[in-house]
Amino acid sequence: MELKSRLLRAATARPGVLLAVRPGATRERLFVEAELVRRGWPCAAGPASANLLVCVGEATTAEDDWAERLWLGIPAPKARVTASAVERAVEALDRGRADLLSGAHQHHVGRHEQTDGDLHRGHHEHQESPDPAPESGRHTHDDHNSHGSEHTNGSSAGAHQHGAHEGHASHEGHNGHAAHGMHGDHDMGVVAGLPMAARADDRDGLRLDRLHVPLGPVLADWPAGLVLRLELQGDVVQQAAVERIAAPITARPPFWNEPWLRASAGERVARGDAARRLCAAHLDSLGRFLAVAGWDDAAAEARHVRDRALAGVAATELTSSVVPLIRRIRRSRTLRWLTAGLGVLPSEHAHHLGVTGPALVADGDVHGRVLVWLDQIERSAGDCDAPGTLGAADVTGPRGRTDGANLPSQALLDVLPGLLEGAEFACARLIVASLDPDLDEFTWAAPPVRGPADD
Amino acid sequence: MNLELFLLLASALFCVGLFGALTQQSIVMLMMGLELMLGGVILAAASAWRYIAPAAAEGQVLVVVAITAMALEMATGFAVVTALFRSREIDMTDMAAELKE
Amino acid sequence: MTDPAPLWAVLALPAVLAGAAWAVASFDAVLGAGARAAWPGREALRLLVQQPRRTRAADVPLTRLGSTLLPVAAVLAAVVLPLGFRSVSDLPEGIVWFNAMEALAWAAVWLTGWGPNSTLSLIGGYRFLAQGLAYELPHMLAITTAALGAESLRVGDVVDAQAGLWFAVWMPAAFGIYLLSALAMSFWGPFDQPAGRDVAGGAAAELSGVDRIVFLSGRWLLFVVAAAFSVPLFLGGGHGPLLPGWAWTLLKTAVVLAFLVWARRRIPTVRMERYVELAWVVLTPLAVAQALVVAVVVLNR
Amino acid sequence: MNDVAFGLLAALAVVSGVMVFRFDSMARATFSLLTSLLCVGGEMLLLGLDYLGIVTVLMMTIEMAIMAVFMVMFMMNPAGLMPMTMTHNKKGAAVICGIAFVLLAAGVLLAPWPARQGKPPADPTMDLGMSLMGPQMLTMMVLGMALFATIVATVVLATRRGRYDRFGDDLRAPQASDPVRGGVGR
Structure with missing residues (x-):
């Protein structure tokens, strides 16, 4: 026993952390990310390799369905904590570690044979059978293939602000590839609890099986709260629809747009602070983009510089750490070779859809958008200590004009489906990362100006 | 180990493959039957080389030819399936036979 | 000529490879900002206590088969890898053997991706096949070029042929292509798309616990073996002044591995839809031209 | 030693060859075929054809991996989640194959095979x-x-x-x- 506990202690010294970030919790996410880097805890890419589920941000009233599934997908030993505020984050992580050691969450770990879905493949052993949340019954039960990416489906009514998707078969989310269907479009049989795929024309003129795969809301380096309902053929996206997960509406302005929103509400905001926030916002997007592009080193550096910018280092110091990073990315021929020609968004089209931020300025592909970020990072890093206050007319935040009829990220979300059609999966991830919509914007209800922007 | 054993194994593989090729409706499965048959042929040629005329390289050349035939059969098969599928959404032999009518 | 190795070498080989793979993984971890060398060990321990997990309608035997096949293929490929001038078995067709064993990784990764019945892991499997089709042609031509230069498929003969001049010197294109394909076949570094983070770990997305350790360590083993094989093929194997043969082999292998690990941090992940065109339109003709040059040199020797 | 290896490989080759047409799942069928063909490669190694044996292994692995993708693309129900038979004329085929095997076996056993001429080259x-x-x-x-x-x-x-x-x-x-x-x- 002694040996076993010691082994467990050593094994969980660096638990794999799966971050489930709710919209509106950017501040907390940044803090937790920095804390994880400080502790050297790895961020898991999916539930299979995680030990500790860290939900960042306030939970909605009913515990989210997707978080529940995520939790079920994590193999034991596991623990789950919520970091709802910056002040409580450190304590939450410590508690998570302690829970892992003590096995506080393991009491409902048992073995149990699943009855449905066993056609000939034998036993699906479920490790956590007695439902932690009995009311969500069916779901918690059969959701072992819970992948972070596959879990938001029509069953949680609150999760749909779009409403149009209520009609989806509730199990669509678990559509594994193996469930291929019959010929014909209408034939959506369900086998082993998995819906069968239907056939449809693809990009290359073949009629192949098409899978409905929801992507998000929890995926490494993914905009918090975004769900893309993809129709995949192989790894080619044939169609994409955008959804957002439910999030409580707060009076707290979205983190990245805060300075501009406060300025337009009449508060005095220093120009330097706004520049700093802009710089950090783009560095955050850049870090995410680089991570998706598979350039981990540069991504880690971008995030490090972002944290420094937010910590308030002097403009000269910030510039000296920003410049080498930017030069390195700008000069990377490989990055140019890999990202040029992807997700081309001409400025007329962007303008037509109401895009006002870097995506409009870039007037081009993924690489162009990254270059615009780099320019703005460089410029704003120099302005971090600029004197003066932000005028009420100065309304261009990191993702576009904050005073428009449309939220800046709404425009970006509107652009997405068109850009994703026909893209391969990896390209689709890059395109999403290069637009990097910020779903925090939707959680904000500014009393005097505008209501919650649901569509 | 002797020639007869190898040839028996080869004919067993050939017949299993033949059964598959005759019964399977799906073109891809049919090709798997053909592959198995060719596997038997390769084995027969190799054992003939070994036990009948090892000094002559012709036996080996025959194996090379059979292996090449396998690759060609595969490539052509997939191309044909793709072409059929593109034009008619067909991947079954019975359906392809109906095309004649 | 290569001496036959004693029988215990068969048992020692996996251990030595595992040690090397661990060393490389630790080195890779050290290069990361704020990381420590002990992390790969900790990571292995962490996964070791994890319980296995199943996905719905998963094909568990196939997944297991795939994830175990990967390290097995790596060790089998290493059978022809000489340390100094000795390898476990210096087969007369060692180079073809290496190629065939490395091709088993195709089946292994695809099976691991298919088995769990999850879209993301299958995408990882697809990606590896696309990658295989892209790297395999130039790769085969590159190793054929080395065999051509030595006029033998036996790895020992290839090493002997480099007693004077290393093949890397007069077959630079083949050497470069080989290094690229070594990365690609072990889907490591800039070619890690089949196990990329953007698909939540790709082929490994649904693996947990021991399965995951086996699969990921198989990947490291394959990486080490593929990189180490460049030493007998192009860098003169154990040949070198002063030091004994085994020391030279280790040194050269370490240099190659260090270079690859270092280079990985400077390049984003290469996507196959871009690389495949480069591989077929540029690298394959280049490899053919290199083979032609070598053939002419060999004929006039 | 060689006899044992021959027996094992032969049994595995035939069994996995039969299983190709018995599995529901395309992935299993494909890789069962791969097993069968790898055994053929192994038998060739036993026959002393090292190079051709290894090349068979190499080619078949790559071929089957690609075949698996085509399977998933074109087959309905590749995972066999919904068992269905996609065969026709099973009985006739079985008879034909049985007869073919009997004939072949008879030929193999009865034919006066010539004595070995020459020795295998080094x-x-x-x-x-x-x-x-x-x-x-x-x-x-x-x-x-x-x-x-x-x-x-x-x-x-x-x-x-x-x-x-x-x-x-x-x-x-x-x-x-x-x-x-x-x-x-x-």
Whole structure:
């Protein structure tokens, strides 16, 4: 026993952390990310390799369905904590570690044979059978293939602000590839609890099986709260629809747009602070983009510089750490070779859809958008200590004009489906990362100006 | 180990493959039957080389030819399936036979 | 000529490879900002206590088969890898053997991706096949070029042929292509798309616990073996002044591995839809031209 | 030792060959076929054909991996989640195959096989190479031509787009218009 506990202690010294970030919790996410880097805890890419589920941000009233599934997908030993505020984050992580050691969450770990879905493949052993949340019954039960990416489906009514998707078969989310269907479009049989795929024309003129795969809301380096309902053929996206997960509406302005929103509400905001926030916002997007592009080193550096910018280092110091990073990315021929020609968004089209931020300025592909970020990072890093206050007319935040009829990220979300059609999966991830919509914007209800922007 | 054993194994593989090729409706499965048959042929040629005329390289050349035939059969098969599928959404032999009518 | 190795070498080989793979993984971890060398060990321990997990309608035997096949293929490929001038078995067709064993990784990764019945892991499997089709042609031509230069498929003969001049010197294109394909076949570094983070770990997305350790360590083993094989093929194997043969082999292998690990941090992940065109339109003709040059040199020797 | 290896490989080859047509799941069928063919490669190693045996292993692995993808693409129900038979004329085929096997076996056992002539060369691979590049040059060239013709024919069959689709009617477009951009810009 002694040996076993010691082994467990050593094994969980660096638990794999799966971050489930709710919209509106950017501040907390940044803090937790920095804390994880400080502790050297790895961020898991999916539930299979995680030990500790860290939900960042306030939970909605009913515990989210997707978080529940995520939790079920994590193999034991596991623990789950919520970091709802910056002040409580450190304590939450410590508690998570302690829970892992003590096995506080393991009491409902048992073995149990699943009855449905066993056609000939034998036993699906479920490790956590007695439902932690009995009311969500069916779901918690059969959701072992819970992948972070596959879990938001029509069953949680609150999760749909779009409403149009209520009609989806509730199990669509678990559509594994193996469930291929019959010929014909209408034939959506369900086998082993998995819906069968239907056939449809693809990009290359073949009629192949098409899978409905929801992507998000929890995926490494993914905009918090975004769900893309993809129709995949192989790894080619044939169609994409955008959804957002439910999030409580707060009076707290979205983190990245805060300075501009406060300025337009009449508060005095220093120009330097706004520049700093802009710089950090783009560095955050850049870090995410680089991570998706598979350039981990540069991504880690971008995030490090972002944290420094937010910590308030002097403009000269910030510039000296920003410049080498930017030069390195700008000069990377490989990055140019890999990202040029992807997700081309001409400025007329962007303008037509109401895009006002870097995506409009870039007037081009993924690489162009990254270059615009780099320019703005460089410029704003120099302005971090600029004197003066932000005028009420100065309304261009990191993702576009904050005073428009449309939220800046709404425009970006509107652009997405068109850009994703026909893209391969990896390209689709890059395109999403290069637009990097910020779903925090939707959680904000500014009393005097505008209501919650649901569509 | 002797020639007869190898040839028996080869004919067993050939017949299993033949059964598959005759019964399977799906073109891809049919090709798997053909592959198995060719596997038997390769084995027969190799054992003939070994036990009948090892000094002559012709036996080996025959194996090379059979292996090449396998690759060609595969490539052509997939191309044909793709072409059929593109034009008619067909991947079954019975359906392809109906095309004649 | 290569001496036959004693029988215990068969048992020692996996251990030595595992040690090397661990060393490389630790080195890779050290290069990361704020990381420590002990992390790969900790990571292995962490996964070791994890319980296995199943996905719905998963094909568990196939997944297991795939994830175990990967390290097995790596060790089998290493059978022809000489340390100094000795390898476990210096087969007369060692180079073809290496190629065939490395091709088993195709089946292994695809099976691991298919088995769990999850879209993301299958995408990882697809990606590896696309990658295989892209790297395999130039790769085969590159190793054929080395065999051509030595006029033998036996790895020992290839090493002997480099007693004077290393093949890397007069077959630079083949050497470069080989290094690229070594990365690609072990889907490591800039070619890690089949196990990329953007698909939540790709082929490994649904693996947990021991399965995951086996699969990921198989990947490291394959990486080490593929990189180490460049030493007998192009860098003169154990040949070198002063030091004994085994020391030279280790040194050269370490240099190659260090270079690859270092280079990985400077390049984003290469996507196959871009690389495949480069591989077929540029690298394959280049490899053919290199083979032609070598053939002419060999004929006039 | 060799006899045991032969027996094991032979049994595995036949069993996995049979299983190809018994599995529901396409992935299992494909890899069962791969097992069977790898055993054939192993038997060739036993016969002393090292090079050809290893090449068989290499080729079959790659071929089957690609075949698996085609399976998933074109087959209905590749995972076998919904068992269904896609066979026809099972009985007739079984009879035919049974008869064929009996005939073949009878032939194998009854035929007066000639005594072995000559000894295996020290290096069969060298022998094969010399033969292919010498007396069998014509065979080699025909194989090469056949492979080349197959490459061309399969591409023509499988693709829908030609150069006019990619570079415009006058073939002057600076960049090919492809659904996915390649890495060289051709």
